[in-house]
Amino acid sequence: MKKNIFLYLFVFAALILLYSLVTGNKIQKENEAAILKLQGEVETLKDSVQKEKLMVLDMQYFSLENNDDALAYYDHLNLKKPTRYIEDKLLETNEKKGDNPLIPYEGMQSDFKINKIKVMNHRWIVADFSDGQYWGDIVIKYELKDDLSVDFTLLDHLLYTRSN
Known part of the structure; x- marks a missing residue:
């Protein structure tokens, strides 16, 4: 067993x-x-x-942050972030009552304001604008002066048409 x-x-x-x-x-x-x-x-x-x-x-190819030659124009200004500074100055133009003075159109739904900004180099900016329903793009020439003021000049603009 x-x-x-x-x-x-x-x-x-x-x-x-x-x-x-x-x-x-x-x-x-x-x-x-x-x-x-x-x-x-x-x-x-x-x-x-x-x-x-x-x-x-x-x-990033067309970007001020990655363009050493363009950044060299601002070495004497001691700006840590020139792109941010220029964007802020451009956004200050939105603070005026009514449409942004750089946008050559009258807002249809509300005032046209700049939304997104791309600082391409030491001279040009591409931005988009909108009134909430209609939108477009602008090309701006700018000049950052030694006293840190910025002059903006509209070079070209485009308003997209709505298609239903």
Whole structure:
């Protein structure tokens, strides 16, 4: 009887070992497949990140912050962030009552105000404006003077038409 119990225990232990071996092997294959899939996704994401970096660099090409030659014009002014300073000065033109004086259109829904600004270099700005329903773009020439005043001159403008 004792012999049979040890035989049954041995067979039972062998079955558990066999089950563990088969299950472990199956889990290992599934994990390897998952790892390969994740490695492929990581490579895809690395490619996407690289494309996004190139796109950001391309977008920053026409930017005062990334133009050392243009920034050299402002070295003597000791401005830490000339782009921000110029943007703030341009946004101050929005504070006047009524339409922004640089926008050559009358607001239809409310007053036209400048929203987004891109300081391209030491002379030009591209900005968009809106009255809440209608919008457009303007190209502005500016001059930052030694006394830190800024003169803005409208070069060109565009008002988008609504199409239904």
